[in-house]
Amino acid sequence: MDLPALASNPALALTLLFAAALLLGLAVKFWLASRQIRHVARHRDRVPAPFAARIPLAAHQKAADYTIAKVRFGLIETAVGTSALLGWTLLGGLDALHQALLAAMGSGLAQQLALVAAFALIGGLIDLPLSWYRTFVLEQRYGFNKTTPQLWLSDLLKSMVLGALIGLPLLALILWLMQAAGAAWWLWAWGAWVGFNLLLLVIYPTFIAPWFNRFQPLQDQTLRERVTRLLQRCGFSAQGLYVMDGSRRSAHANAYFTGLGKAKRVVFFDTLLAQLTPPEVDAVLAHELGHFKHRHILQRMVSLFVLSLLGFALLGWLMQQPWFYAGLGVTPSLQQLVPALAGGDAAGADAAVALLLFLLVAPVFGFFVSPLLAWLSRRHEFEADAYAAAQTDGRDLASALLKLYEDNAATLTPDPLYVAFHYSHPPASQRLARLAP
Numbered sequence: 001m002d003l004p005a006l007a008s009n010p011a012l013a014l015t016l017l018f019a020a021a022l023l024l025g026l027a028v029k030f031w032l033a034s035r036q037i038r039h040v041a042r043h044r045d046r047v048p049a050p051f052a053a054r055i056p057l058a059a060h061q062k063a064a065d066y067t068i069a070k071v072r073f074g075l076i077e078t079a080v081g082t083s084a085l086l087g088w089t090l091l092g093g094l095d096a097l098h099q100a101l102l103a104a105m106g107s108g109l110a111q112q113l114a115l116v117a118a119f120a121l122i123g124g125l126i127d128l129p130l131s132w133y134r135t136f137v138l139e140q141r142y143g144f145n146k147t148t149p150q151l152w153l154s155d156l157l158k159s160m161v162l163g164a165l166i167g168l169p170l171l172a173l174i175l176w177l178m179q180a181a182g183a184a185w186w187l188w189a190w191g192a193w194v195g196f197n198l199l200l201l202v203i204y205p206t207f208i209a210p211w212f213n214r215f216q217p218l219q220d221q222t223l224r225e226r227v228t229r230l231l232q233r234c235g236f237s238a239q240g241l242y243v244m245d246g247s248r249r250s251a252h253a254n255a256y257f258t259g260l261g262k263a264k265r266v267v268f269f270d271t272l273l274a275q276l277t278p279p280e281v282d283a284v285l286a287h288e289l290g291h292f293k294h295r296h297i298l299q300r301m302v303s304l305f306v307l308s309l310l311g312f313a314l315l316g317w318l319m320q321q322p323w324f325y326a327g328l329g330v331t332p333s334l335q336q337l338v339p340a341l342a343g344g345d346a347a348g349a350d351a352a353v354a355l356l357l358f359l360l361v362a363p364v365f366g367f368f369v370s371p372l373l374a375w376l377s378r379r380h381e382f383e384a385d386a387y388a389a390a391q392t393d394g395r396d397l398a399s400a401l402l403k404l405y406e407d408n409a410a411t412l413t414p415d416p417l418y419v420a421f422h423y424s425h426p427p428a429s430q431r432l433a434r435l436a437p
Helices: 001-008 010-042 057-090 093-105 109-141 149-180 182-211 221-233 272-276 280-294 294-316 322-326 349-390 394-407 416-422 430-434
Strands: 215-217 241-244 257-258 264-268
Touching: 001 241, 010 057, 010 322, 010 349, 010 416, 057 093, 057 109, 057 349, 057 394, 093 109, 093 221, 093 349, 109 149, 149 349, 182 257, 215 272, 221 241, 221 280, 241 272, 257 280, 264 272, 264 280, 272 394, 280 294, 280 349, 280 394, 294 349, 322 349, 322 394, 349 394, 349 416, 349 430, 394 430
Parallel strands: 241 264
Antiparallel strands: 215 241, 257 264
């Protein structure tokens, strides 16, 4: 079909563009995964020379096998996700669900909330077997899973309740704004979304996180004093130092900051404290402090808010274009086809449908900028490492990183192109090379 014909049929042009982007992205993901599998398998039987004195061959081989298993399972998840995406869009699944709820409930805010809730429920049911397999087969096989079916189910139910209590009011507000706030609804909705995220940062440590994990003040007095001195030396204040029972669910280790303003707190996984010496804990914490000192957290928040503003603005325009719906397998409403019937403003006629279509389609095109985002993240990690090496002994950070890579079964020999697309943290070889004296 020639370009003039496509220009006269924007719905078909969108269909072809979406299909092409989806197929290209799928091909790239499978190509990168195959490269990663081959590269890791090829280096499985020999520990890289810089790590030969510290990493046993058995640990290196476990990391290789775990990495390959995760990549292969990721391909299954990608195939299932792509099939579901096609089912929702070009094969008419979202349109069928929308029409069924319209017939049962009529139009209005309640129907649109029901549409989003039903969409989320069906998507969750599709993902449920994959989540179960990842936890109780893949993670279990390599000794990382510590959760029980009862705890896993409890987490699932708690997440659903939180989604309803927190997500539905925000969703109702945004859908109402899409229909009642006029042409600039997207600006008001963006403001509500930003406010919600900032509020969540404040209430998450105190009200949400304890729903899933137990948090206890750090009891080790010696370590507490070390950490306090480090915080003071770095000019950082926190509400408290806490230990989280991460070992209830996983053997993986981590530490993080959470909260906003005076609600900030430092959280250590109990698995991390069990694996590292006090100087190594200091170094890992200094790395996290480096993110704050370099304003990485603020930069990411601002970037997220700017991108979300652009996304809301784009959605504000797209939802008034009948070809946006038709090109993605949805029959536009009469108000969309004939805007004059809605008083000259079609905004909000298919608010929930437009929102869901946008959330479904945006990641397909966003995948192609993922190397840039991953590169920026790895750059931030290098800067945080450098800050930690300046505030503590760089050898302690290198030792801690090596332990964490080994304990988490992270491969030491990833494929460079796979790293470029998917790694938010630099590979061990690159981080340790920069920390070397």
